[in-house]
Amino acid sequence: MKRLLRRFSFWLLIGFILAGIWGPSLFDMNAETQVASPFSKPLWIGKDSPPAMTFTLTPKTRAAQFQWVYPAPPNIAIWGTVELNKPSSASLVWETPDGDRIEIARNEDLPSFNVDIDGRDMSFKTSLGLSPFDNPMEKLFPSKGKYTLRMSPDDLDIRSGAIHVRIEGARWGLLGTDQRGRDVFHLFLLGIRVSLLVGICATILATLLGVSVGLVAGYAGGMVDTILMRLVDILLAIPGLPILMVLAGIWGKGLWQLIVILSIFSWMGTARTIRSLTLSLRESAFVEGLRALGARPSYIMYRHLLPESLPILLANIALGVPSAILAEAGLSFLGLSDPRIISWGRMLNEAHGFGAFTTGAWWLILPPGVGISLICLVFLDLGRTLEEMADPRLRGGGKR
Amino acid sequence: MTRIFRNYWTRRIAGSIAVLLMVLVLNFFLFRIMPGDPVSTIIDPHFSPQAKMHLRSQFGLDLPLYRQFYLYVKSLVTFNFGHSFLSQKPVWEELKTRIPNTVFLLGTAFLLSAALGTWLGVKAAHKRGGVLEKVVLVAGSISFSFPSFFVQLVLLLVFGWAIPIFPIRGSLSVPPPEGIMALWDFLWHMTLPISSLVLLGFGSWAIYVRNLMIKTLSEDYILLARAKGLPENKVLWGHAFRASLPPIVTMFLLALPGILSGAVITETVFSLHGVGKFLLDSILGHDYPAAGAAFYLLAIITIICNLAADFAYGLVDPRIRLGRKME
Amino acid sequence: MIQLRSLSVSYRTPRGTVAALKNINFHIPYGSATAIVGESGSGKSTLLHSIMRLLPPEAMLSGQIIFQETDVTSLDDKALQSFRWRKCSMVLQGAMSSFNPVLTIGRQISEVLVHHLGFLWKEAFEKSEELLKMVGLPKSFLDRFPHELSGGQKQRAAIAMALACKPPCLLADEPTTALDVITQAEIILLLKEITQKNQMTLCMVTHDLPLALSVCDRLAVMHKGEIVEVQTPSGILNNPTHPHTRKLVESIRSIEERGSRT
Numbered sequence: 011m012k013r014l015l016r017r018f019s020f021w022l023l024i025g026f027i028l029a030g031i032w033g034p035s036l037f038d039m040n041a042e043t044q045v046a047s048p049f050s051k052p053l054w055i056g057k058d059s060p061p062a063m064t065f066t067l068t069p070k071t072r073a074a075q076f077q078w079v080y081p082a083p084p085n086i087a088i089w090g091t092v093e094l095n096k097p098s099s100a101s102l103v104w105e106t107p108d109g110d111r112i113e114i115a116r117n118e119d120l121p122s123f124n125v126d127i128d129g130r131d132m133s134f135k136t137s138l139g140l141s142p143f144d145n146p147m148e149k150l151f152p153s154k155g156k157y158t159l160r161m162s163p164d165d166l167d168i169r170s171g172a173i174h175v176r177i178e179g180a181r182w183g184l185l186g187t188d189q190r191g192r193d194v195f196h197l198f199l200l201g202i203r204v205s206l207l208v209g210i211c212a213t214i215l216a217t218l219l220g221v222s223v224g225l226v227a228g229y230a231g232g233m234v235d236t237i238l239m240r241l242v243d244i245l246l247a248i249p250g251l252p253i254l255m256v257l258a259g260i261w262g263k264g265l266w267q268l269i270v271i272l273s274i275f276s277w278m279g280t281a282r283t284i285r286s287l288t289l290s291l292r293e294s295a296f297v298e299g300l301r302a303l304g305a306r307p308s309y310i311m312y313r314h315l316l317p318e319s320l321p322i323l324l325a326n327i328a329l330g331v332p333s334a335i336l337a338e339a340g341l342s343f344l345g346l347s348d349p350r351i352i353s354w355g356r357m358l359n360e361a362h363g364f365g366a367f368t369t370g371a372w373w374l375i376l377p378p379g380v381g382i383s384l385i386c387l388v389f390l391d392l393g394r395t396l397e398e399m400a401d402p403r404l405r406g407g408g409k410r
Numbered sequence: 411m412t413r414i415f416r417n418y419w420t421r422r423i424a425g426s427i428a429v430l431l432m433v434l435v436l437n438f439f440l441f442r443i444m445p446g447d448p449v450s451t452i453i454d455p456h457f458s459p460q461a462k463m464h465l466r467s468q469f470g471l472d473l474p475l476y477r478q479f480y481l482y483v484k485s486l487v488t489f490n491f492g493h494s495f496l497s498q499k500p501v502w503e504e505l506k507t508r509i510p511n512t513v514f515l516l517g518t519a520f521l522l523s524a525a526l527g528t529w530l531g532v533k534a535a536h537k538r539g540g541v542l543e544k545v546v547l548v549a550g551s552i553s554f555s556f557p558s559f560f561v562q563l564v565l566l567l568v569f570g571w572a573i574p575i576f577p578i579r580g581s582l583s584v585p586p587p588e589g590i591m592a593l594w595d596f597l598w599h600m601t602l603p604i605s606s607l608v609l610l611g612f613g614s615w616a617i618y619v620r621n622l623m624i625k626t627l628s629e630d631y632i633l634l635a636r637a638k639g640l641p642e643n644k645v646l647w648g649h650a651f652r653a654s655l656p657p658i659v660t661m662f663l664l665a666l667p668g669i670l671s672g673a674v675i676t677e678t679v680f681s682l683h684g685v686g687k688f689l690l691d692s693i694l695g696h697d698y699p700a701a702g703a704a705f706y707l708l709a710i711i712t713i714i715c716n717l718a719a720d721f722a723y724g725l726v727d728p729r730i731r732l733g734r735k736m737e
Numbered sequence: 738m739i740q741l742r743s744l745s746v747s748y749r750t751p752r753g754t755v756a757a758l759k760n761i762n763f764h765i766p767y768g769s770a771t772a773i774v775g776e777s778g779s780g781k782s783t784l785l786h787s788i789m790r791l792l793p794p795e796a797m798l799s800g801q802i803i804f805q806e807t808d809v810t811s812l813d814d815k816a817l818q819s820f821r822w823r824k825c826s827m828v829l830q831g832a833m834s835s836f837n838p839v840l841t842i843g844r845q846i847s848e849v850l851v852h853h854l855g856f857l858w859k860e861a862f863e864k865s866e867e868l869l870k871m872v873g874l875p876k877s878f879l880d881r882f883p884h885e886l887s888g889g890q891k892q893r894a895a896i897a898m899a900l901a902c903k904p905p906c907l908l909a910d911e912p913t914t915a916l917d918v919i920t921q922a923e924i925i926l927l928l929k930e931i932t933q934k935n936q937m938t939l940c941m942v943t944h945d946l947p948l949a950l951s952v953c954d955r956l957a958v959m960h961k962g963e964i965v966e967v968q969t970p971s972g973i974l975n976n977p978t979h980p981h982t983r984k985l986v987e988s989i990r991s992i993e994e995r996g997s998r999t
Binding site: 252336367 | 425426428429432554555556567570670675689693709
């Protein structure tokens with residue numbers, strides 16, 4: 011046990027599990043919402059790419075000033091309502107470093123000043139004097155320097171309200187955004203849940219199946235054994251990914267269907283191992299003794315043979331999880347999983363389908379891929395450690 | 411051949427036939443247990459009701475199940491796979507053009523990774539603790555845990571975007587060049603896919619062969635071979651490798667069916683014109699005749715490979731050839 | 738024939754360095770049949786293997802091994818390869834794995850002839866036939882695989898293989914251990930007969946003291962990596978000087994006595 015605790019991969023796995031369970035709650039919004047412009051780079055690279063910026067104009071602060079040393083951002087959104095004490099005309103003025111003053115919103119004698127601007131709106135573009143095909147951002151951000159947005163006139167009688175401004179950057183977060191503007195890091199954390207859930211459940215199910223078949227086949231022998239082993243041969247002869255694809259395509263792409271399908275086609279290896287173990291143990295002295303005492307086969311199988319196989323079984327489980335995770339990732343990548351569920355395979359599917367590599371958006375490709383690989387490596391390492399722990403005991407004849 | 415030998419073979423062939431039958435039954439029922447009208451798996455749902463009625467009797471869908479099965483088997487054997495819903499063309503037409511691409515992709519990648527992996531495994535076992543051995547162990551871990559599409563996407567990033575020297579999609583350029591240049595163009599398109607498969611595959615080969623060779627090299631007859639004054643090269647390859655050959659050959663042919671999955675993913679990533687991508691597109695597009703046919707083809711290949719594995723093992727290991735019982 | 742001077746061998750293990758041979762000084766005279774006896778772990782196999790430098794890579798050797806005036810320890814790889822089998826050949830224990838299971842007997846015997854003596858394969862096979870005859874095996878065995886032969890037959894074939902290049906010296910490492918008693922006797926007699934007929938020097942390692950006493954004219958007793966006694970068979974039996982030798986002799990006597998009591 012101590013040996014297990016000393017391994018780095020064990021702690022990495024714990025880290026992944028914790029991150030998967032609690033990580034997403036660090037974010038106060040749903041992962042599906044758009045947080046920034048699509049294909050934003052991570053914050054820590056591309057320092058010459060515009061970051062996102064938000065600020066608010068309130069009754070107290072009627073102007074906002076900021077430095078802008080980047081190229082024009084992808085988009086800007088300005089929204090909000092300001093209640094006036096008496097109807098009057100008001101406007102929002104945008105001042106550029108070059109000295110231009112652009113009026114971007116106007117209110118004519120209404121009791122409240124309502125603003126709802128998105129940089130892509132045609133009405134906005136025309137109000138700036140542009141055609142529907144021009145980029146208003148170039149006009150708003152012509153050069154680097156100090157920019158100001160202010161409510162005008164300065165003595166406007168405001169009762170309450172606020173105007174929010176969001177400049178969409180081309181940079182966001184730890185790992186940027188995907189083609190829908192979703193935070194990749196958030197998606198990555200959610201992906202942990204799916205991989206671990208599918209991997210572990212499918213493997214446990216497959217192990218239960220495999221152990222049952224193996225025990226029965228090994229202990230009963232004869233015709234039962236032959237039939238079961240023929241079944242194993244037949245299932246092994248069916249090409250793996252194609253049958254998974256066909257089943258997923260026909261039956262359904264849901265998460266639980268996936269788990270069941272995966273387990274149906276991965277129990278065979280365990281069955282064989284358990285069967286040979288049972289065959290060798292069946293002839294051993296203590297089993298003969300149990301039989302002489304009148305123990306029923308099911309008792310012998312589940313109360314004695316099973317515990318003997320436990321160490322090897324644990325190792326098999328740990329080694330089987332990577333293949334389940336890879337299979338799930340593969341099916342998701344091919345598009346044969348529930349599109350509403352965020353998994354690493356699906357992230358790679360979208361990266362491929364929406365041309366991540368033509369835009370060089372490596373942050374869409376590396377995180378999910380590295381995630382899958384790391385988790386598989388972790389389980390492989392743990393499996394090998396468990397095998398080592400199991401082996402000397404078995405070789406030495408077990409605890410008896 | 412001794413009588414025992416033939417007995418071994420009849421068992422194996424009977425086993426393969428059993429598997430084939432199982433696959434046929436599976437294929438048959440798989441596409442008919444769909445929720446809803448079973449007719450929609452055979453006949454294009456876009457046809458008019460009258461056409462469907464007509465085709466229903468034509469396909470014998472009103473016949474008892476066993477007769478349907480007989481007709482189904484007959485059609486498969488004659489390569490009559492029906493018509494694709496998506497393209498309206500006979501499925502066999504679609505498959506015909508794709509099979510060579512897939513075979514080339516898989517065949518080349520498999521051979522190259524097996525050859526490279528085996529060579530590295532032998533060398534790594536020979537010089538224990540050397541640099542080569544560490545490389546082999548790392549590459550093996552990669553083989554087992556890195557998803558193939560990830561490595562391929564990274565390759566696409568590097569060689570398709572960062573250093574754009576290889577094409578990133580398709581088996582041929584559009585429009586394809588003439589004559590001998592077409593072959594060169596094809597190979598150029600295949601470079602990235604094949605390289606990715608080799609990169610992913612050689613690791614597990616190398617580890618397997620390395621482990622095998624370590625065991626073999628510790629045998630007494632290797633010590634004796636050295637004592638006989640044979641040069642080290644001869645001892646390594648002529649004796650140690652030669653003795654490890656039977657399990658390597660078995661592994662070679664047993665691994666063959668496994669690479670079919672690699673075909674599906676690789677062809678999807680690189681948009682190649684192959685059977686794997688055809689299977690995927692058919693499934694996603696609910697084109698059941700096409701999907702059924704593609705799956706059937708892949709299953710046949712798997713069964714043939716398994717039989718070939720048994721055959722080759724019998725050839726290479728004299729203990730099997732001479733009829734020893736193997737169980 | 739063979740002179741060992743200050744020979745020491747130790748093995749590097751994960752648990753540290755283990756000394757297998759400690760400062761051996763020993764010589765094997767021409768034409769003798771020498772036996773090296775001792776219990777497991779006494780270092781006798783290591784001694785034998787070191788003569789042809791067949792030690793594993795984790796072994797560290799110091800000292801000199803003079804074979805007919807050549808210092809074996811100073812030979813380079815090429816010279817070592819031509820030294821092996823031509824000047825000195827070997828028969829291993831457990832004939833189970835002396836032969837490569839996937840190659841025929843004939844192939845494995847002939848390859849030494851092809852490599853060392855420049856035979857063509859066809860000629861080599863013909864010569865191998867003669868060699869098999871010498872050890873009492875039929876020509877059909879040339880095309881057989883090792884698993885088709887019994888233990889005794891395999892050992893005979895191994896002896897035939899050892900004689901191929903007519904070496905002046907033959908080393909045998911526990912040649913009879915894995916065999917039944919009758920076959921043991923046959924093999925040991927065969928060895929004795931062949932080495933005497935061809936004027937070869939025989940050096941045999943065994944833990945079977947009675948066997949060594951009956952066959953060899955010179956015995957060396959090893960204990961914990963050192964040679965503790967060298968004498969003729971009668972000398973060992975009647976005049977054991979070292980306490981360990983005495984223990985060995987006494988254990989045989991007590992078995993004999995127990996046998997004679999029944």
